[in-house]
Amino acid sequence: MGTLMTNQTLIENYQKRIKRIVITEEEIKEAIKKVGAEIAKSYTGRPLLLVSVLKGAFVFMADLSRAINAPCEIAFMCAKSYFSGTSSSGEVNIIMDIDRDIKDLDVIIVEDIVDTGRTLKRICEILKERKPHSLRVVSLLDKPDRRVVDFNPDISLFTIPDFFVIGYGLDCAEQYRNLPYIAEYNQEV
Numbered sequence: 001m002g003t004l005m006t007n008q009t010l011i012e013n014y015q016k017r018i019k020r021i022v023i024t025e026e027e028i029k030e031a032i033k034k035v036g037a038e039i040a041k042s043y044t045g046r047p048l049l050l051v052s053v054l055k056g057a058f059v060f061m062a063d064l065s066r067a068i069n070a071p072c073e074i075a076f077m078c079a080k081s082y083f084s085g086t087s088s089s090g091e092v093n094i095i096m097d098i099d100r101d102i103k104d105l106d107v108i109i110v111e112d113i114v115d116t117g118r119t120l121k122r123i124c125e126i127l128k129e130r131k132p133h134s135l136r137v138v139s140l141l142d143k144p145d146r147r148v149v150d151f152n153p154d155i156s157l158f159t160i161p162d163f164f165v166i167g168y169g170l171d172c173a174e175q176y177r178n179l180p181y182i183a184e185y186n187q188e189v
């Protein structure tokens, strides 16, 4: 019985931290369908490679790749940004690299959110050195108010104000990635 109460409290606290839904499952689905069709339309016949930055973009990658009706390959990389206080310092290390050469490919980086812009600016610099034919960035979310470097994604599906969001791949301390929608995180609980 005691264990049951504890589990109940854990679930209540988990739910209380989901402050409100910001973008619904339906809205995400619609936006992805549109962007997937645009990407397929721009397909030139050159090999297309979608590169997802783990872990936050894994859900977006799964849905976006299935909305692109054109031949494409999938690859994953994992980057670690170093933080000073609450914002990233700009130092980005690749802790898992993509497993293929990207020379002469049309590469699209699939990202969850652009915040300060530091992580993607650095990842783009690293990938450009490998001489892809083209390099574009598609981000599910964009928080332009937080930008500290000159970087913008080529496509962003939703622009949001400066608050911390969870769900649809995005975490808080590794939780909430499995929510099917984007929610504001309640930092006061």
Ligand code: 5GP
Pocket (backbone or CB within 6 Å): 056, 081, 088, 112, 113, 114, 115, 116, 117, 118, 119, 120, 163, 164, 165, 166, 170, 171, 172
């Ligand atoms: P940037 O280098 O653009 O500041 O950092 C981008 C990374 O910070 C994202 O890939 C994401 O992991 C994390 N991030 C930025 N804003 C949020 C947010 O509102 N929610 C979550 N869960 N992660 C965020």
